[in-house]
Amino acid sequence: MLNITKNLDAGALNVALEGRLDTTTAPELEESLKESFEGVQDLTIDLEKLEYISSAGLRVLLFAQKTMNKQGTMKVVKASDTIMEIFEVTGFSDILTIE
Amino acid sequence: MRIDPYHQSFPLTGKAIDVFSLQIDKALTDIEMERENRLRIRLSMEEALLRMRDRFGDDQEVEASIEKHFGRLAIQVKLEGEVYNPLSEEETDLEDMCSALLTTLGISPQYIYDGRINILRVQIPLPGMRPLFKIVVSILGGVILGLLFKALPDGGVVSYVEREILSPFYDLWGRILNLVCGPIIFLIIITATLNGQKISDYGGDNRRILARYFFLSMLITGIAMILTLFIYPTPAMIWSAEHSSDGLFRFIMEMIPDDFVSPFLESNTPQLFLMAVVIGGAINAMDTHVKNLTRIIRQANDVGLRVAEWVSRFSPFAISILLGYEILMGRTFILFGLWSCILIALLLSVMFMGVRLLLLAKAQNVSPRLLLKKVWKPFAIAVSTGSLDASYGQLERSCIRELGLQKNFTKISLPNGMIIYMPVSEIGTVAFMVFVATRYNVVTTPSWFLIAAVLSVMLFVATPPVPGANLIAFIALFHQLQIPQEALIDAMIFDIIFGLFANAANQMMLQLEMVSIADRMGLLDKKLLAGEMKST
Numbered sequence: 001m002l003n004i005t006k007n008l009d010a011g012a013l014n015v016a017l018e019g020r021l022d023t024t025t026a027p028e029l030e031e032s033l034k035e036s037f038e039g040v041q042d043l044t045i046d047l048e049k050l051e052y053i054s055s056a057g058l059r060v061l062l063f064a065q066k067t068m069n070k071q072g073t074m075k076v077v078k079a080s081d082t083i084m085e086i087f088e089v090t091g092f093s094d095i096l097t098i099e
Numbered sequence: 100m101r102i103d104p105y106h107q108s109f110p111l112t113g114k115a116i117d118v119f120s121l122q123i124d125k126a127l128t129d130i131e132m133e134r135e136n137r138l139r140i141r142l143s144m145e146e147a148l149l150r151m152r153d154r155f156g157d158d159q160e161v162e163a164s165i166e167k168h169f170g171r172l173a174i175q176v177k178l179e180g181e182v183y184n185p186l187s188e189e190e191t192d193l194e195d196m197c198s199a200l201l202t203t204l205g206i207s208p209q210y211i212y213d214g215r216i217n218i219l220r221v222q223i224p225l226p227g228m229r230p231l232f233k234i235v236v237s238i239l240g241g242v243i244l245g246l247l248f249k250a251l252p253d254g255g256v257v258s259y260v261e262r263e264i265l266s267p268f269y270d271l272w273g274r275i276l277n278l279v280c281g282p283i284i285f286l287i288i289i290t291a292t293l294n295g296q297k298i299s300d301y302g303g304d305n306r307r308i309l310a311r312y313f314f315l316s317m318l319i320t321g322i323a324m325i326l327t328l329f330i331y332p333t334p335a336m337i338w339s340a341e342h343s344s345d346g347l348f349r350f351i352m353e354m355i356p357d358d359f360v361s362p363f364l365e366s367n368t369p370q371l372f373l374m375a376v377v378i379g380g381a382i383n384a385m386d387t388h389v390k391n392l393t394r395i396i397r398q399a400n401d402v403g404l405r406v407a408e409w410v411s412r413f414s415p416f417a418i419s420i421l422l423g424y425e426i427l428m429g430r431t432f433i434l435f436g437l438w439s440c441i442l443i444a445l446l447l448s449v450m451f452m453g454v455r456l457l458l459l460a461k462a463q464n465v466s467p468r469l470l471l472k473k474v475w476k477p478f479a480i481a482v483s484t485g486s487l488d489a490s491y492g493q494l495e496r497s498c499i500r501e502l503g504l505q506k507n508f509t510k511i512s513l514p515n516g517m518i519i520y521m522p523v524s525e526i527g528t529v530a531f532m533v534f535v536a537t538r539y540n541v542v543t544t545p546s547w548f549l550i551a552a553v554l555s556v557m558l559f560v561a562t563p564p565v566p567g568a569n570l571i572a573f574i575a576l577f578h579q580l581q582i583p584q585e586a587l588i589d590a591m592i593f594d595i596i597f598g599l600f601a602n603a604a605n606q607m608m609l610q611l612e613m614v615s616i617a618d619r620m621g622l623l624d625k626k627l628l629a630g631e632m633k634s635t
Contacts, residue, residue: 023113023120023145054120055145056113089138094506 021057041072245426292379407567503627
């Protein structure tokens with residue numbers, strides 16, 4: 001189960017995730033992001049309430065990062081220790097901008 | 100530990116992949132795997148299934164299983180269709196994440212295409228006996244067995260037990276070890292030669308790092324050898340220059356084998372070394388033209404290391420039986436002298452570790468106590484669990500967060516260094532070789548000691564820190580240094596006790612060395628190194 005809350009303010013898009021970003025829910029996030037990329041220069045993904053991220057979820061984050069590299073910036077904020085561990089183990093902590 | 104076998108066919112839908120992923124996590128938790136390592140395996144398998152889904156679609160059915168298989172946990176996925184290896188090196192969608200994740204754990208996924216079925220299998224070693232339990236089973240068990248044998252009434256029964264059970268077992272065990280030693284050493288060295296090219300491909304810095312580890316290993320081993328000689332001056336030493344140079348000359352000339360087979364039959368380590376390095380070098384030179392051959396060699400090496408692992412698992416029981424046999428035969432001195440050797444090896448090792456720590460603390464202007472605190476935790480985990488896998492996550496964290504080593508540098512240098520840099524194992528080995536030379540009156544010359552030191556370093560540089568590999572290295576050294584087979588029981592007991600400390604201590608020495616190397620390369624955060632511990 002994944003809840004996605006989007007907040008667009010001028011060219012800055014804030015996406016807050018709640019629940020699990022796994023193989024079942026990752027397509028939902030991907031679709032949601034694809035709908036919203038246009039005109040966005042700053043993308044912030046708030047992971048405060050995200051409990052788990054799987055390989056499929058990492059793919060979506062990577063896709064988002066590659067898209068935003070062409071049109072602006074992206075950062076990931078408030079990742080929990082569990083999520084940070086996944087980022088570090090996979091090397092995503094070097095790929096993503098994490099605050 | 101109980102592992103519930105899992106067999107299921109499912110389509111490659113998101114939900115089904117998530118369910119399988121949870122099953123993987125459950126199985127890995129059942130074998131008490133560390134959390135970070137569970138994540139690595141789980142994420143790799145998820146990614147493999149996602150790639151299969153990308154290629155074949157989510158309607159495609161896979162047959163998945165998780166079960167025990169010859170002492171390992173086997174996670175397997177089968178998919179019918181055109182040939183496709185989801186974890187092949189060409190797949191770089193996620194920066195080679197999967198390969199890196201599994202390689203960090205020393206796991207090589209196996210892929211086979213057979214009868215239009217793609218089979219992907221990952222095999223994970225099951226944790227062995229707890230170290231203390233292993234030592235107790237082997238030594239105490241052997242003593243009890245020996246006393247029981249001695250309690251048997253004299254005459255027919257004792258004679259029967261000795262003649263029909265113990266003596267044949269003693270011979271058989273020795274033959275098995277001698278048989279497997281040659282091929283395993285050959286495969287280890289040829290794989291190390293292939294891997295050496297891979298490491299070199301990272302650039303000149305990595306070649307310099309390799310050279311540094313090798314030089315330090317030789318230096319430490321040489322000094323340890325000299326110090327041990329003061330404690331065990333071998334009585335059968337021949338100091339004549341003629342004998343010595345003859346021995347060295349013969350050693351060099353006999354490195355070239357007469358044929359391909361006899362080095363394996365004789366477990367002739369220098370010849371196997373030379374053959375492996377030459378063949379490995381030739382394969383590296385042919386590069387992409389011989390990819391299949393490289394894969395076969397690596398798989399054969401995996402099999403060899405598996406055999407070494409089985410040897411290691413059976414060793415505690417073999418020690419019990421052999422020790423019981425030695426006690427029955429009245430050779431109880433086995434137990435007494437060996438303790439002094441283990442103690443000396445430990446003292447020498449602690450001395451070198453202390454010196455290295457103090458030198459580094461001085462160079463970095465850091466309190467030795469703080470530095471020791473920072474490297475202590477992974478050491479303690481490795482000693483208490485007897486497993487380097489269990490301590491790897493903490494080791495990596497310690498390097499990055501406590502010692503201030505740059506992350507990318509750590510991720511490449513740490514796994515490579517763990518295979519190549521094993522100075523404490525080398526210290527223990529030379530101390531042990533001198534001890535057995537003394538105990539069994541082996542004729543020694545200065546060139547004998549030189550060969551012992553050089554071969555110890557070469558063997559441990561090439562041999563990965565996996566269970567059983569140390570014992571195989573000892574057997575190889577025995578052949579070369581004319582040490583009698585009677586010393587086998589000494590080697591097994593020494594390995595089981597000192598090996599526990601040595602593996603953990605090698606890690607610590609590696610961390611200290613990496614700080615120096617990172618400093619030279621400008622990859623060290625000195626503020627972090629000098630700062631207080633981040634975690635307790």
